[in-house]
Amino acid sequence: MSDISVPLVAADGTPLRKKLAQAMFKSRMRAFGLVLPLLAFIIVAFIIPIISLLWQGVHDPRFASLMPRTTEVLKPGDGKSEPTEKMFKALVADLVATKKDRTIGQVATRVNRELAGARSLFTSSARKAKKLEAPFKQSLIGVNKKWARLDVWQGMKTSSRVFTPGYLAKALDFKLLADGSIVREDKSRRIYVMLLLRTMKISLIVTLSTLVLGYPIAYLLSTLSVRTSNLLLILVLLPFWTSLLVRTTAWIAMLQAQGVMNDLFVLFGLTSDGERFSLIYNQTGTLIAMTHILLPFMILPLYSVMKTIPPSYVRAAKSMGATNATAFRRVYFPQSIPGIGAGAILVFILAIGYYITPALVGGQDGQMISNLIDFHMRKSLNWNFAAALGLVLLVIVMFLFWIYDRVIGIDNMKLG
Numbered sequence: 001m002s003d004i005s006v007p008l009v010a011a012d013g014t015p016l017r018k019k020l021a022q023a024m025f026k027s028r029m030r031a032f033g034l035v036l037p038l039l040a041f042i043i044v045a046f047i048i049p050i051i052s053l054l055w056q057g058v059h060d061p062r063f064a065s066l067m068p069r070t071t072e073v074l075k076p077g078d079g080k081s082e083p084t085e086k087m088f089k090a091l092v093a094d095l096v097a098t099k100k101d102r103t104i105g106q107v108a109t110r111v112n113r114e115l116a117g118a119r120s121l122f123t124s125s126a127r128k129a130k131k132l133e134a135p136f137k138q139s140l141i142g143v144n145k146k147w148a149r150l151d152v153w154q155g156m157k158t159s160s161r162v163f164t165p166g167y168l169a170k171a172l173d174f175k176l177l178a179d180g181s182i183v184r185e186d187k188s189r190r191i192y193v194m195l196l197l198r199t200m201k202i203s204l205i206v207t208l209s210t211l212v213l214g215y216p217i218a219y220l221l222s223t224l225s226v227r228t229s230n231l232l233l234i235l236v237l238l239p240f241w242t243s244l245l246v247r248t249t250a251w252i253a254m255l256q257a258q259g260v261m262n263d264l265f266v267l268f269g270l271t272s273d274g275e276r277f278s279l280i281y282n283q284t285g286t287l288i289a290m291t292h293i294l295l296p297f298m299i300l301p302l303y304s305v306m307k308t309i310p311p312s313y314v315r316a317a318k319s320m321g322a323t324n325a326t327a328f329r330r331v332y333f334p335q336s337i338p339g340i341g342a343g344a345i346l347v348f349i350l351a352i353g354y355y356i357t358p359a360l361v362g363g364q365d366g367q368m369i370s371n372l373i374d375f376h377m378r379k380s381l382n383w384n385f386a387a388a389l390g391l392v393l394l395v396i397v398m399f400l401f402w403i404y405d406r407v408i409g410i411d412n413m414k415l416g
Contacts, residue, residue, distance in 0.1 A: 079178025115155030281363030305339030
């Protein structure tokens with residue numbers, strides 16, 4: 001007698017497995033349709049602008065598009081040979097065209113980022129380029145002797161790259177040469193790696209500070225009655241109802257030499273009136289203000305996780321002879337690690353991108369890499385370099401996030 005398996009079918013005769021697959025597909029499509037407007041908004045208003053900005057860190061076609069003849073004749077060269085008459089002829093033709101199109105300013109700005117002082121050289125020469133005649137090499141050098149310098153042509157060759165690693169190299173204290181090689185910047189110009197390391201250091205210290213201060217508060221909130229904990233939780237959330245700028249400005253009044261904090265230190269004899277502590281316009285001011293501002297972001301994840309830990313676990317450990325310290329260390333603390341991970345990631349990522357607070361209370365020693373990005377975005381208008389700095393910062397954050405996932409595991413991070 002042979003076993004014959006008969007497939008289950010629905011009422012309309014369709015196999016049940018196929019019917020279930022169709023129902024699941026329709027359910028997923030309905031769910032996707034509900035989130036589609038929000039997903040489209042995030043892509044259009046958030047992801048695309050970020051990608052387009054970061055793209056500028058490796059893509060700069062201005063010189064190549066505005067100076068096509070010069071770009072073409074510069075391609076075969078190694079950047080070390082003397083410029084030829086053909087190169088000067090192409091340069092004069094491009095200078096005349098960019099002056100006519102009023103785009104010489106863009107060209108001059110692009111080359112000036114590779115060679116300081118090149119902007120005035122290009123703009124002044126473009127005004128006279130229309131009157132120049134062959135031989136163009138002698139004519140252009142007659143306008144300005146700087147055209148005979150090899151470093152000017154090397155700067156143009158470097159600027160002629162449409163896809164360039166130069167901005168990323170500069171963000172890491174390196175320099176792109178005309179022949180395509182990358183070398184280390186002079187010691188006096190190596191500032192960006194130092195700022196990156198300082199940003200990591202400040203963010204890490206702020207994260208640890210908020211953890212040390214926030215853990216006892218979250219533990220207290222989780223052990224109190226619901227009514228009392230809710231009342232105290234309002235005090236934790238109270239800073240969110242005040243502007244970040246107002247809170248930072250308040251710290252300026254508190255931390256200055258004649259401020260509240262120094263007055264208290266003098267009152268309690270911790271220092272004399274003539275030797276007050278320097279708590280502002282340095283790294284100390286940045287750490288104090290950022291720790292206070294980001295503290296709620298550590299307390300809330302910790303509290304939400306601690307609230308789910310049954311108190312009976314600790315009581316059971318004590319009933320079996322464990323001391324308070326042992327019960328906390330071996331029973332309670334391991335269960336709160338997901339909250340620690342969530343709070344640490346949240347605070348660290350927020351801290352690494354802070355720029356308002358360091359700008360107001362940090363001074364020279366308390367500045368972070370985000371302040372430099374803001375400077376190049378708003379003042380120097382070097383968006384390409386700002387994008388490169390942002391890309392480097394993003395890669396570092398993603399790398400640290402990957403390490404966190406490998407060591408602790410992203411699955412262990414909980415918000416309650």
